[in-house]
Amino acid sequence: MGSANVASTLVYMAERCTSMRELKLIHAHAFRTCLHQHTVVLGKLFRFAAVSPFGDLSYAHSMFDQMPHPSTFFYNTLIRAHSHSTTPSLSSLFFHIMRQNDVAPDEFSFTFLLKSRSFTTPFVHDTHSAVFKFGFSRHLHVQNALIHMYAVRGLTLLARRVFEDALKVGLDVDIVSWSGLLVAHLRAGELDAARKVFDQMPERDVVSWTIMLSGYSQAKRPRETLALFQEMRLVGVWPDEVTMVSVISACAELGDVEMGRMVHRFVEENGFGWMVALCNALIDMYGKCGCLEEAWHMFDRMKRKSLITWNAMMMVCANHGYADDAFRLFEWMIGSGVVPDGVTILSLLVAYAHKGLIDEGIRLFGSMQREYDVQPRIEHYGAVVDMLGRSGRLQEAYDLLTSMPIPSNDVIWGALLGACRIHGDVGMGERVIKKLLELKPDEGGYYILLRDLYVAAGRTVEANEMRQAMLASGARKNPGCSWVEA
Incomplete structure (x- = not known):
């Protein structure tokens, strides 16, 4: 069989490859037949290793390192692969290597690079200037990638500027361009502005409708x-x-x-x-x-059943006071080989609170990182504070809050103030309100809760003073709220 026929067969096999085991066998045969540097054969094999869900990016790197003079296609494939990976910053590295080796980028280079830059920290703008330098500002796909890069960061002014520049140079902006503007406003929290963009769109597909629906839902x-x-x-x-x-x-x-x-x-x-x-x-x-x-x-x-399935059902049981069902679900979940996460632990803490098993909940909180490799977050601290507060262990809750290794917020302190009101602890209430007024001085609900504490304790002078303080500060009369639903 001639080399052209062998190459054609290898290309055919590479296009239908479904695993790295198959790819390595094809690659080995390419070496034996001296076709391992054949552009089309190598391109098909390399693309599978780099970007297929069944590929192996490290193997693709090994292949790349053996290429004497990689073309734009091979650089683009690596840039694309890393833009979809957990290491998007490496896309920029290969783009820079590409330029240092005098390999000319094309529109796909920038499309993939801009996608990776959307997720890179710290965010840099140098790619935008490179688009102009290499003359790709008249390519709609590149302009759309620029809009998307700014959109995912909520940089609405920059996204809109790219959109308007595309119009100025005569590009026929499409639904992708408009959807980028929509995302930019939603990421910036500008829901009404997003709706105006949505209403102005000349055409809308399921993606644009869903983006707007998700914006309303999340808000x-x-x-x-x-x-x-x-x-x-x-x-x-x-x-x-x-x-x-x-x-x-x-x-x-x-x-x-x-x-x-x-x-x-x-x-x-x-x-x-x-x-x-x-x-x-x-x-x-x-x-x-x-x-x-x-x-x-x-x-x-x-x-x-995904982890979210188990968590959802556990939280339903916990919030409605069916603690034993939540505990049983947890055991069933562990027995099924599902690894718990922070939401799992939170649902258990809520269940312990409803069951009144305070010490068991605190033990779980203390061991969650060691036993389940889950780092306590603000919601876990909030659940424990709420748990301790409900049971009247206010000093322990206060000590936990003041020793937190992460920043607290007004909601978690508000839960403790609510507990002070329930248990009539004026002294602790005064300490908590001091912290709350530092965090959120315009929240009138906290003044009201402390005033009610004074009234319940028969301390009318302090109650009146608190009312005057609230009026003088111009605070809103929104009530404080508990972290966990009763």
Whole structure:
């Protein structure tokens, strides 16, 4: 068989490769037939190793190191591979090596590089200037990548400037360009500005509808989420899994179980019912609406359960006071080989609080890093403070707060102040309010809680002084809140 036929066969095999074992066998055969530097054969093998889900990026690096003069394609493939990896900064490294070796970048070089720069810390702007230097400012894909780079950082002015520059040079901006602007405003927390962009879009696909729906959902504006979903269905845009998660979350936020059931029927009737993320969202929704039987039904029927599935069901049980069910789920989860995370531990702490097992909860909190490799976060401290506060162990809660290795916030201190009110501890309340006024001096609810403490203790003079202090500060009369739902 001639070398051209052998090369054609190797290319055919490489295109259908499904594992690194197969790829290594093909690569070895390429060496034996002296085709290991054949551009097309090597390109197919290299692309699989670098960017396939079944590839091996370290093997791709070994291949790259053996190339005497890698072309733009091979540099681009590595830049692309690292833009999707846990080491996006290496994309910039290979771009710089590419330039040092006088290999000319193309539009794909910048598209992949800009994607990686979206996730690189610290954020730098030098790639934008390189786009102009190499003459790629008239390539729409590159301009869209620039918009996306600024959008994911919430840099709306820069994203909009690139969008407007694209229009000035005569580019026909597309739905990707518009969606980038939409993301930029949402990442910046500018929800109303995002909606204006959404309404101005000349065309909208499921991605742009879902981006806007997710923005409303994440901003806890469930009514707008559901209204927009209805509008989406009226214009005939078919939702995807991410769309439906946002809609279910809106039902949970509203506590609207009837709407939730309607959405559930839509999910089942339209073939989404097998999707784990949607089932997880439905468990959470039914739990928040108080429909535990339906939450259990969703959980039990799931053939595949993710960590989020277990966590969702455990938290439902914990929040509704079914601590034993939460503990049983935890044992079942561990027995199934699922590794717990911070949410798992939080649900157990909530369950211990509802069960009144304070010492057991504190022991879990003290051992969570050692036993489960979970670093305590603010929500774990909040759960323990709430637990101690409910049981009247206010000094222990205060000591825990003042010794935290991470910054505290007004919510966690507010939970302790609420406990002071429940247990009538004026002295501790005064200490807590001092800290709260440092953290959030305009929050009137904390003044009110301490004033109520003074009133309950018969200390009317201090109660009146607290009222005057609140009025003088112009604080809002929003009540403090507990960290964990009662």
